[in-house]
Amino acid sequence: MSLSGTGLLSLPNWVIHISSTLEWGIASLLIYRYGTMTGRKEIRIFGLSMLPHWFGSFFVLSYHLTTDTIALLLDLSELINLFGSISLLMATINLLKAREKTPATSFAALLAALMFAGKPQSYMGSDIFDAILQLSSVVYLTFLVLLLVLYKRDKTVFSGLTVAGFWFVVVFISVTVFFMYLATVKRGYPTLSHDDLLHGSAESLLTMSNLMIAIGAQRKIREYERTKAEDQR
Template identity: 45%
Template sequence: MIPHLLAGLAVLGFHLSGDQADGLIALSRLLTFVGSLSLLSATLLLLPEGRFPRGGAAAVVMLLGLPWGLLQWSFGEAGAIALLPAANLAYLGFLVMLLVLYRQDRALFSALTVFGFWFLLVFVAVTITTTRIATLRLVLPSLSHADLLHGASESLLSVSNFLIAFGVYRRLQATRVRPSEPACWSK
């Protein structure tokens, strides 16, 4: 998630520049792509060994995705624009792989983590709505040009990420082995 955080900071830098530093928007798109690709690869590593080697699948995703993303980014604005749909596709793959993991062993995810992932739908709905307001009503090129609307929708993503991370943290704390107790996922 660190590349996603850095992408958000690049967008903030873009706004601090008075929306003039277009290179920061291109960098933000690249970092968003790298972040989504990394989440997908990390989730592939969590899958149980089966029909395909999970490490090999994660390596293929990164070895094909990273050079492609860097190549797109090197083409400037037009190439950087292509990174957003690719980032969305990689993020969708990440969510699908999490669903596969959840169906295989529900004990891996706390209720708070599951709620955090469902809360992503709230973020998506609000982002779609605010994008329409920014582009159709305010006649701006994108949501990133409407600071208040963009910040409001992105704050919901921050809430979702916090719920997911805190749920994982609580699950890890519950599974720590204490000397007098056996390890158990159901705590």
């Protein structure tokens, strides 16, 4: 544990965490702006649907600020992230409906199928917050599948970099789980947060994914502005 920062995190690790939070918020704002510029309400709604995850990140920061001693903060972040994943999923379904005019029942059927296929066995366990975390993961994966469907059908909504950024979150989660194992089982730390090197390395992947989403959204704005300028000539 480094003494150069606050709580369990070193100063560089705090920079990484705060950067992740800022980048997600900026990405949300850029997507909302793009929806406003194009006059597409459903894109604006998607930008707003990113806000719950942004709010949840502040609970994670608060959790680390208290040296990981107030578990309720982490539990609340998981609950908010579940709502955030559902919001992203519903916003994506809304975009698909606007694009294809397809009945919502078909998307509901897809959601039900994916939820059933990916339902973890521990859903019936006693720890409700573990269940919330797993459910949130399944909902987010369902969102990613529909996001690919949307991108294939309508490339005017998101850039490929933005879509890749959302998918890169899966890499962040996978590496975090692996690093958690290394930190607690192999390196003898109580939690991943106590292993500043592995914790910061894992969190840097989330920073990369959020940056990809934001840069992709900015590219889409510039592309629209360039196309509009050419049409006015």
